[in-house]
Amino acid sequence: xxVMTQSPATLxxxxxxxxxxxxxxxxxxxxxxxxxxxxAGQAPRLLIYDASNRxxxxxxxxxxxxxxxEFTLTVSSLQSEDFAxxxxxxxxxWPRTFGQGTRLEIK
Amino acid sequence: xxxxxxxxxxxxxxxxxxxxxxxxxGFTFKTSGMAWVRQAPGKGLDWVSAINTxxxxxxxxxxxxxxxxxRDNSKSMLYLVMHSLRAEDTAVYYCVKTGxxxxxxxxxxxxxxVSS
Numbered sequence: 001x002x003v004m005t006q007s008p009a010t011l012x013x014x015x016x017x018x019x020x021x022x023x024x025x026x027x028x029x030x031x032x033x034x035x036x037x038x039x040a041g042q043a044p045r046l047l048i049y050d051a052s053n054r055x056x057x058x059x060x061x062x063x064x065x066x067x068x069x070e071f072t073l074t075v076s077s078l079q080s081e082d083f084a085x086x087x088x089x090x091x092x093x094w095p096r097t098f099g100q101g102t103r104l105e106i107k
Numbered sequence: 108x109x110x111x112x113x114x115x116x117x118x119x120x121x122x123x124x125x126x127x128x129x130x131x132x133g134f135t136f137k138t139s140g141m142a143w144v145r146q147a148p149g150k151g152l153d154w155v156s157a158i159n160t161x162x163x164x165x166x167x168x169x170x171x172x173x174x175x176x177x178r179d180n181s182k183s184m185l186y187l188v189m190h191s192l193r194a195e196d197t198a199v200y201y202c203v204k205t206g207x208x209x210x211x212x213x214x215x216x217x218x219x220x221v222s223s
Contacts, residue, residue, distance in 0.1 A: 034209040096154040
């Protein structure tokens with residue numbers, strides 16, 4: 001099973017600033033990585049697929065990069081609605097696996 | 108607009124069984140892979156099972172042999188039959204449309220509580 005490790009567990013950032021979230025895979029997953037956002041009490045929402053492609057209706061301030069084992073999600077200028085929990089997930093192998101999540105909180 | 112509506116979540120005793128259903132609309136169901144993902148209270152996301160358009164099925168080791176995923180393309184319905192339920196199966200279960208491999212659209216979830 002591929003283990004996905006996200007860092008940091010919690011990230012405190014001020015509105016308007018940039019946030020950088022990391023995700024590491026225990027083995028090479030090519031670009032088969034997605035990022036999801038989950039707000040309290042809501043279902044997750046797809047943000048990024050294939051490591052760097054924004055999903056439908058996702059603002060341009062969200063960007064993804066990386067390949068193989070190291071991946072990054074960047075939010076260029078944080079808005080109030082961006083404070084949430086973010087998960088990465090690999091779909092290169094079965095079983096599909098998620099990272100443990102990064103909580104992005106207001107500083 | 109893609110809509111996924113789960114139902115069937117309930118309180119069940121350990122060792123019991125339950126069937127979750129997911130009514131899909133807003134897309135061509137028979138040409139889409141589907142999956143179930145769960146989230147225990149206060150915890151992260153945990154992939155449970157998936158089914159592709161050919162009917163091939165995939166399971167997490169934690170549920171293999173106890174859970175069965177199926178689909179009815181004529182009704183645009185996805186199912187998850189769960190047997191031998193354990194306390195650790197307590198979670199919100201999300202119905203997910205894959206796109207084609209990542210989890211593109213999520214339902215609002217159905218709560219399954221396993222407790223005596």
